[in-house]
Amino acid sequence: xxxxxxxxxxxxxxxxxxxxxxxxxxxxxxxxxxxxxxxxxxxxxxxxxxxxxxxxxxxxxxxxxxxxxxxxxxxxxxxxxxxxxxxxxxxxxxxxxxxxxxxxxxxxxxxxxxxxxxxxxxxxxxxxxxxxxxxxxxxxxxxxxxxxxxxxxxxxxxxxxxxxxxxxxxxxxxxxxxxxxxxxxxxxxxxxxxxxxxxxxxxxxxxxxxxxxxxxxxxxxxxxxxxxxxxxxxxxxxxxxxxxxxxxxxxxxxxxxxxxxxxxxxxxxxxxxxxxxxxxxxxxxxxxxxxxxxxxxxxxxxxxxxxxxxxxxxxxxx
Amino acid sequence: xxxxxxxxxxxxxxxxxxxxxxxxxxxxxxxxxxxxxxxxxxxxxxxxxxxxxxxxxxxxxxxxxxxxxxxxxxxxxxxxxxxxxxxxxxxxxxxxxxxxxxxxxxxxxxxxxxxxxxxxxxxxxxxxxxxxxxxxxxxxxxxxxxxxxxxxxxxxxxxxxxxxxxxxxxxxxxxxxxxxxxxxxxxxxxxxxxxxxxxxxxxxxxxxxxxxxxxxxxxxxxxxxxxxxxxxxxxxxxxxxxxxxxxxxxxxxxxxxxxxxxxxxxxxxxxxxxxxxxxxxxxxxxxxxxxx
Numbered sequence: 001x002x003x004x005x006x007x008x009x010x011x012x013x014x015x016x017x018x019x020x021x022x023x024x025x026x027x028x029x030x031x032x033x034x035x036x037x038x039x040x041x042x043x044x045x046x047x048x049x050x051x052x053x054x055x056x057x058x059x060x061x062x063x064x065x066x067x068x069x070x071x072x073x074x075x076x077x078x079x080x081x082x083x084x085x086x087x088x089x090x091x092x093x094x095x096x097x098x099x100x101x102x103x104x105x106x107x108x109x110x111x112x113x114x115x116x117x118x119x120x121x122x123x124x125x126x127x128x129x130x131x132x133x134x135x136x137x138x139x140x141x142x143x144x145x146x147x148x149x150x151x152x153x154x155x156x157x158x159x160x161x162x163x164x165x166x167x168x169x170x171x172x173x174x175x176x177x178x179x180x181x182x183x184x185x186x187x188x189x190x191x192x193x194x195x196x197x198x199x200x201x202x203x204x205x206x207x208x209x210x211x212x213x214x215x216x217x218x219x220x221x222x223x224x225x226x227x228x229x230x231x232x233x234x235x236x237x238x239x240x241x242x243x244x245x246x247x248x249x250x251x252x253x254x255x256x257x258x259x260x261x262x263x264x265x266x267x268x269x270x271x272x273x274x275x276x277x278x279x280x281x282x283x284x285x286x287x288x289x290x291x292x293x294x295x296x297x298x299x300x301x302x303x304x305x306x307x308x309x310x311x312x313x314x315x316x317x318x
Numbered sequence: 319x320x321x322x323x324x325x326x327x328x329x330x331x332x333x334x335x336x337x338x339x340x341x342x343x344x345x346x347x348x349x350x351x352x353x354x355x356x357x358x359x360x361x362x363x364x365x366x367x368x369x370x371x372x373x374x375x376x377x378x379x380x381x382x383x384x385x386x387x388x389x390x391x392x393x394x395x396x397x398x399x400x401x402x403x404x405x406x407x408x409x410x411x412x413x414x415x416x417x418x419x420x421x422x423x424x425x426x427x428x429x430x431x432x433x434x435x436x437x438x439x440x441x442x443x444x445x446x447x448x449x450x451x452x453x454x455x456x457x458x459x460x461x462x463x464x465x466x467x468x469x470x471x472x473x474x475x476x477x478x479x480x481x482x483x484x485x486x487x488x489x490x491x492x493x494x495x496x497x498x499x500x501x502x503x504x505x506x507x508x509x510x511x512x513x514x515x516x517x518x519x520x521x522x523x524x525x526x527x528x529x530x531x532x533x534x535x536x537x538x539x540x541x542x543x544x545x546x547x548x549x550x551x552x553x554x555x556x557x558x559x560x561x562x563x564x565x566x567x568x569x570x571x572x573x574x575x576x577x578x579x580x581x582x583x584x585x586x587x588x589x590x591x592x593x594x595x596x597x598x599x600x601x602x603x604x605x606x607x608x609x610x
Contacts, residue, residue: 024426030500031419038416046438048451053443118334127338131345138529140547144581145348154367156351220330278446291444299441
């Protein structure tokens with residue numbers, strides 16, 4: 001129902017437009033009724049929190065409620081930005097996001113190309129099925145798996161280190177190693193799943209190109225270099241942009257499960273800090289301000305990322 | 319996937335196969351280790367720890383027995399099943415009509431609704447405002463507290479919408495001309511035609527609810543309400559398991575075995591539904607809402 005041109009509207013034309021709209025709404029009244037529960041749901045559970053977010057600009061006192069608490073402007077934002085943990089949290093958050101992206105993506109691309117190249121059809125299906133699986137597991141289960149691998153007592157890795165004459169390393173609680181436990185365990189869990197997108201792009205490449213390359217006597221590596229890789233560049237660009245848009249999402253569930261007091265300095269991210277500050281130290285307003293800050297930056301980043309994606313990769317996220 | 323077999327291919331093929339084999343082992347070895355740890359009998363464990371290979375004759379299911387005979391674990395398993403079923407039912411009931419409405423091109427206000435929904439996807443003020451909402455509604459110790467906030471995923475809704483949009487309009491029109499109302503059209507025409515996408519989205523919601531552990535920690539503070547992942551986490555981080563199993567000097571399995579068995583029990587339902595999910599997503603149903 002879009003009005004294409006706006007001539008000098010006469011009042012009668014206006015009236016008939018309103019009438020038309022009213023008719024259209026009446027015609028689709030059952031549809032609105034059908035959607036009503038979900039729309040009410042959105043109002044309460046998605047816009048309710050947005051309403052509550054005003055306490056970022058207030059000094060929230062539970063007894064006074066969201067409405068009754070006094071306004072304080074940007075006080076909490078300022079105190080957060082000037083605090084010493086601001087730099088630390090931002091560094092950790094961005095480190096995790098970037099490391100997962102920069103290390104994880106090449107591995108996923110290589111796996112996708114290998115899956116695409118192999119002649120062993122059954123083996124390929126089996127590998128695919130297996131490496132997708134960890135994506136569906138909870139981080140709690142992953143924590144259990146990591147304990148079995150990394151615990152200083154009888155973790156597999158530490159047993160190997162001891163056999164080679166080394167000393168066991170407390171990977172999960174040592175500030176020196178914790179970051180890599182986070183990054184590598186995420187790559188272990190998600191690489192398989194992220195090959196799906198690249199595989200789909202590889203399957204979308206025109207087979208004539210491969211045939212022509214075969215006729216020209218191209219080696220497999222040349223084929224990958226000049227056909228496969230260029231074919232998935234748009235997807236790589238798109239995924240990178242999307243991930244940059246979500247750069248402040250460093251994996252709350254993962255870090256919440258894996259971290260502990262000794263590694264706070266290298267493991268704490270914005271989300272985990274918001275949780276502790278807000279719900280363990282009851283600094284509701286400050287924590288909300290940090291959440292709001294993160295949400296606002298995230299919104300800007302994702303809008304920019306989408307605009308660039310539209311221009312560069314001629315695709316968009318929505 | 320490549321039918322063309324180019325020259326110089328054999329050595330390359332061997333290299334590719336070796337690479338994939340390594341990738342496979344990197345994923346499988348940790349799981350193998352968890353399995354052996356869960357089944358290792360106490361006497362072997364006390365002498366040599368967890369062996370890499372354990373002769374099948376020696377496998378012991380004591381750890382599983384111990385977990386499942388204590389009241390906590392079976393109850394948590396049941397709680398997880400309840401949460402997952404309730405969650406999927408509520409999520410689907412709310413997601414399907416919205417996706418259906420949004421897929422109706424001539425719905426007045428469609429763009430506005432789409433915009434309002436998309437905004438909640440793009441901007442989130444974080445944890446605390448949701449927490450205030452849920453505690454304000456007195457939903458603490460109620461499963462609705464962990465089901466409702468994530469009940470409708472905007473992403474899933476949009477994937478479903480784009481599937482509905484591809485269905486032939488004529489079918490809907492014909493049903494409407496026969497005097498069917500929107501609910502009847504949805505129920506008798508749309509849903510039967512959309513089984514693959516409904517099953518896929520349903521399973522994705524199920525995986526989500528099954529794996530949830532943070533919001534249960536946040537909103538459920540009664541032991542008897544906890545779902546499996548939360549109990550597993552408590553078991554994994556505790557050094558003495560007295561609270562969760564009959565663990566004492568006469569125990570028939572090592573603490574490590576009990577923990578590994580807990581990991582496996584939490585994983586098994588996922589493994590059971592996995593072939594189903596897998597069948598659909600490899601068809602490309604979910605890749606950015608690509609239609610079959």
